[in-house]
Amino acid sequence: MTDDLPLTHEDIAEIAAILDSSGYRELDLSTRRFRLRLAKGDGAEGGLTQEWQWAGAGAEVAAEVTAAAADPQAICSPLPGTFYHAPQPGAPPFVQVGDEVGPETVIGIVETMKLMNPVHAGRSGTIAHVLVPDGTLVAKGEALLRLS
Amino acid sequence: MIRKLFIANRGEIALRVIRTARAMGIETVLGASAADAASLPAQLADQVEIVGPGPSSQSYLSVENVVAAAIRAGCDAVHPGYGFLSENATFARAVEAAGIRFVGPDIATLEGMGDKLAARALAVEAGLPVLPGGEAATRADVHTRAAQTGYPLLLKAVSGGGGKGMRRVDRAEDLDTALDMAQAEAQAAFGNAAVYVERFVAMGRHVEVQLLGDGTSAIHLGTRDCSIQRRFQKLVEEAPAPAMPLAAREGIEQAAVRLAQHLGYRGAGTAEFLVDATDFSFYFLELNARIQVEHPVTEAITGVDLVEQQLLVAMGKPLSLTQAMIRPTGHAIEVRINAEDASADFRPTPGRATRAAWPAGEGVRVDTHIGQNGEVPPFYDSLMGKLIVHAPTREEAVDRLSKALESLHIEGLPTTAPLHRRIVADPRFIAGGVDTGFLAGLAQ
Numbered sequence: 161m162t163d164d165l166p167l168t169h170e171d172i173a174e175i176a177a178i179l180d181s182s183g184y185r186e187l188d189l190s191t192r193r194f195r196l197r198l199a200k201g202d203g204a205e206g207g208l209t210q211e212w213q214w215a216g217a218g219a220e221v222a223a224e225v226t227a228a229a230a231d232p233q234a235i236c237s238p239l240p241g242t243f244y245h246a247p248q249p250g251a252p253p254f255v256q257v258g259d260e261v262g263p264e265t266v267i268g269i270v271e272t273m274k275l276m277n278p279v280h281a282g283r284s285g286t287i288a289h290v291l292v293p294d295g296t297l298v299a300k301g302e303a304l305l306r307l308s
Numbered sequence: 309m310i311r312k313l314f315i316a317n318r319g320e321i322a323l324r325v326i327r328t329a330r331a332m333g334i335e336t337v338l339g340a341s342a343a344d345a346a347s348l349p350a351q352l353a354d355q356v357e358i359v360g361p362g363p364s365s366q367s368y369l370s371v372e373n374v375v376a377a378a379i380r381a382g383c384d385a386v387h388p389g390y391g392f393l394s395e396n397a398t399f400a401r402a403v404e405a406a407g408i409r410f411v412g413p414d415i416a417t418l419e420g421m422g423d424k425l426a427a428r429a430l431a432v433e434a435g436l437p438v439l440p441g442g443e444a445a446t447r448a449d450v451h452t453r454a455a456q457t458g459y460p461l462l463l464k465a466v467s468g469g470g471g472k473g474m475r476r477v478d479r480a481e482d483l484d485t486a487l488d489m490a491q492a493e494a495q496a497a498f499g500n501a502a503v504y505v506e507r508f509v510a511m512g513r514h515v516e517v518q519l520l521g522d523g524t525s526a527i528h529l530g531t532r533d534c535s536i537q538r539r540f541q542k543l544v545e546e547a548p549a550p551a552m553p554l555a556a557r558e559g560i561e562q563a564a565v566r567l568a569q570h571l572g573y574r575g576a577g578t579a580e581f582l583v584d585a586t587d588f589s590f591y592f593l594e595l596n597a598r599i600q601v602e603h604p605v606t607e608a609i610t611g612v613d614l615v616e617q618q619l620l621v622a623m624g625k626p627l628s629l630t631q632a633m634i635r636p637t638g639h640a641i642e643v644r645i646n647a648e649d650a651s652a653d654f655r656p657t658p659g660r661a662t663r664a665a666w667p668a669g670e671g672v673r674v675d676t677h678i679g680q681n682g683e684v685p686p687f688y689d690s691l692m693g694k695l696i697v698h699a700p701t702r703e704e705a706v707d708r709l710s711k712a713l714e715s716l717h718i719e720g721l722p723t724t725a726p727l728h729r730r731i732v733a734d735p736r737f738i739a740g741g742v743d744t745g746f747l748a749g750l751a752q
Contacts, residue, residue: 168327169672169673169674169675172668172674173668173669173670173671173672173673176668176669176670176672177669177670180669193351194679198668199665201714201715207667207668207669207711207712207714207715208667208668208669208715209665209666209667209668209715209716209717210665210666210667210668210674211663211664211665211666211679211680212664212666212679212680213679213680213681214348214351214679214680215351216346216351239655239656239657239658239686240658240659240686241658241686242363242686242687272656272658272686273647273656273658273686273687273688273689273690275656277655297362297686
């Protein structure tokens with residue numbers, strides 16, 4: 161909610177040129193809304209960099225998720241995303257309580273960034289509990305199912 | 309006039325639109341999902357309206373929610389960005405029915421370009437070359453078409469996109485099996501099993517032309533080469549298309565303008581062509597009726613703000629630019645920094661950037677919504693930012709890109725930056741004019 165955006169890419173290029181031709185190594189600018197750090201590289205290779213920190217941006221917004229306890233019987237999500245029990249809405253689930261699974265058995269899918277990623281059981285066993293409801297946002301490493 | 313603009317998008321493009329709108333004195337309202345409520349564009353817009361929860365099907369893709377939010381906020385125009393609802397004719401119609409301007413082409417154009425076969429037919433009407441092939445309703449038709457086009461050929465879904473329902477067929481004896489698979493995939497992905505046949509160009513380059521039109525006249529802003537792709541998605545784009553004779557480039561540009569004039573095109577659009585890397589013959593592929601991700605390379609060489617042009621045309625103003633006023637200078641290259649692990653088949657890697665040091669300096673532009681502790685939610689595509697370099701020659705631009713990539717440091721999640729460092733060091737890329745097979749042949 162600002163009156164104007166702080167700096168355009170042309171502005172940054174100009175400030176970078178000033179810094180580059182000066183004896184200073186870095187410029188660190190803090191306002192109520194943002195902090196900008198422009199710095200020369202450390203070695204001979206690295207060039208100028210810009211680092212932005214925004215007041216209020218990047219606050220924790222992800223759903224509250226509990227990371228998996230060290231449960232050896234749990235099958236965990238390999239990546240964050242939305243966990244689905246079935247290949248499509250209305251279709252029967254991949255697995256149900258009581259099903260025997262092997263390492264290659266697909267137990268569900270996690271949709272991440274528009275890609276469907278199959279989740280494999282990873283080991284053999286019998287499904288004891290389905291821990292996460294269909295269509296739930298899960299964290300990486302969150303327990304999805306338990307084997308008995 | 310547009311006084312209050314609703315931005316129906318997120319990420320870097322939302323920020324990009326806010327920037328130009330602000331410079332034009334237009335108030336901005338961001339339609340954000342709950343997951344993006346604390347994002348950088350949400351911080352910088354004048355107002356935020358929540359359009360639904362995280363998953364895009366319930367927020368950014370919900371015509372009902374987005375239109376309701378634009379009405380609620382009292383906006384007089386909607387900028388759809390790219391992706392999501394940007395080329396959705398139903399959405400454009402709903403926006404206009406609410407008495408709000410849609411920043412994009414006419415609904416008839418959106419409808420004509422949404423169906424790949426219809427788009428192909430319009431291009432043929434405008435006198436553009438298309439790949440040999442065409443519609444094939446029955447199995448017998450597919451065989452007849454295949455016999456005409458020859459092998460290798462591609463089977464493509466009529467309502468396709470993103471490579472789904474697409475199959476390369478090298479020999480006549482494989483045609484039936486490939487057809488079954490392509491139809492099944494097309495049915496599952498788009499609810500329409502119809503496929504068509506097209507000749508496959510082995511050494512193809514993807515070259516596109518930026519267009520601007522006001523419904524009466526149309527101009528082009530030169531070419532972009534986007535041949536470096538993975539899963540039919542672009543990773544590197546440059547302007548103008550390198551290592552191509554001037555006459556070939558001009559031929560493509562003229563063809564694109566003919567199509568825009570034939571359609572009475574309004575706004576910014578991009579005509580995509582497949583160019584044979586061996587003899588520069590070219591074929592129309594499709595017209596994207598929206599702003600493109602890679603638009604900054606065109607802005608770099610022409611000095612034209614494409615979002616400003618979109619907004620001016622949407623206000624009903626005639627184009628103030630003429631073809632003679634477009635004088636591209638130098639060479640520009642863009643690389644997409646995605647939250648993806650290129651070493652694990654481009655697996656998406658959502659998360660938080662614990663450090664985001666982007667390059668800066670002369671001829672360097674960074675369009676990003678990711679600062680320190682910036683969040684890449686798992687719901688959307690993986691683009692974190694675009695690094696664009698501009699220099700007087702391509703050689704200098706490649707050098708500038710190489711140095712800029714050295715100083716880019718993103719920590720906390722894997723990105724495509726290491727892949728881009730390998731691309732920029734590859735002799736074929738340095739020479740310029742690579743074909744779409746480039747990435748497969750990249751040294752590990």
